[in-house]
Amino acid sequence: MNTTQTPCRELQVLSCRPGTEPTLVDLVLSPPGWTCRAGQFVMIRPLDWGSELVWPRPFSVCDVSDAGLRIFFQVVGRGTRKLAGLQPGQKVAVWGPLGRWFRIDENRPNLILAGGVGIAPFVMLARREKTDNLSMLFGHRLDLCHYPYAEIADRIESEAMRQTTAADIAAFETVLSGRIKTLSGIGQVLACGPEPMLKVVRRYCLMHGTEGQISLENRMACGVGACLGCVGRTVTGEYVQSCVHGPVFDVRDIDLGE
Numbered sequence: 001m002n003t004t005q006t007p008c009r010e011l012q013v014l015s016c017r018p019g020t021e022p023t024l025v026d027l028v029l030s031p032p033g034w035t036c037r038a039g040q041f042v043m044i045r046p047l048d049w050g051s052e053l054v055w056p057r058p059f060s061v062c063d064v065s066d067a068g069l070r071i072f073f074q075v076v077g078r079g080t081r082k083l084a085g086l087q088p089g090q091k092v093a094v095w096g097p098l099g100r101w102f103r104i105d106e107n108r109p110n111l112i113l114a115g116g117v118g119i120a121p122f123v124m125l126a127r128r129e130k131t132d133n134l135s136m137l138f139g140h141r142l143d144l145c146h147y148p149y150a151e152i153a154d155r156i157e158s159e160a161m162r163q164t165t166a167a168d169i170a171a172f173e174t175v176l177s178g179r180i181k182t183l184s185g186i187g188q189v190l191a192c193g194p195e196p197m198l199k200v201v202r203r204y205c206l207m208h209g210t211e212g213q214i215s216l217e218n219r220m221a222c223g224v225g226a227c228l229g230c231v232g233r234t235v236t237g238e239y240v241q242s243c244v245h246g247p248v249f250d251v252r253d254i255d256l257g258e
């Protein structure tokens, strides 16, 4: 890892709370002394991880303020399982802020399309940006109370749709398509969520001629452009590193292999 060019801070765990749904975790670290833009991410690695977990893990910044650096994550494997067990006072190495962020256009409607833990970067966005011209459609699988949805819905016009069946997913896609079409020529969408959802968002943006930005969660090892672990392809066939050229891309530039 290129630690000479990437700011690394040693932060302390202030709280780590799996809620009533143990796979979703709200982690707050001590204030990092920097600020960032919504869509940027950090690489984090607890100092006590041994050689079996060499690489840090990437997470969107959910929020950052004097109260600390907040990450909202889902337990999916070894690293996130260990992160979920962090205790207050433990030390974590944090590289960041990294990557490119969502560009808001204050003068036109901006529709957030978030899926599952893809809601994380929009907590900071809703708190910081002017709330006019910003709205959200949120698709989720688990009960709404497990996500930081209410924090966003308190500030901007928001709608949530739960998907537990194939019919729910189809209904969500129909609403998504309609919303994206409505913004054609007059606004843009900002999307973060599972790759199948991003493919749908991209397809409808291109179909309806609507501007859009999507945040990709390609697997990453270094986070700073040094390992080629996160490459994706542009529509012109070039390979780009998602950690430095993204993770937020214009839908017209990136090929998701649909």
Ligand SMILES: Cc1cc2nc3c(=O)[nH]c(=O)nc-3n(C[C@H](O)[C@H](O)[C@H](O)COP(=O)(O)OP(=O)(O)OC[C@H]3O[C@@H](n4cnc5c(N)ncnc54)[C@H](O)[C@@H]3O)c2cc1C
Binding pocket: 041, 057, 058, 059, 060, 061, 072, 073, 074, 075, 076, 077, 078, 079, 080, 081, 117, 120, 121, 216, 217, 218, 219, 220, 247
């Ligand atoms: C820029 C960026 C921002 C991210 N922000 C968040 C966030 O805010 N909240 C959150 O919960 N997660 C986020 N992720 C995904 C998160 O980094 C991975 O879930 C995590 O690294 C998995 O680590 P693990 O050791 O638990 O999983 P592993 O043991 O490495 O893998 C377990 C399973 O998870 C899958 N997996 C691993 N990494 C990813 C990934 N990046 N995307 C999809 N599937 C993956 C693997 O294929 C495997 O099936 C982000 C990823 C990126 C690149």
Ligand code: FES
Binding pocket: 219, 220, 221, 222, 223, 224, 225, 226, 227, 228, 229, 230, 231, 241, 242, 243, 244
């Ligand atoms: S994660 Fe290493 S180049 Fe992007």
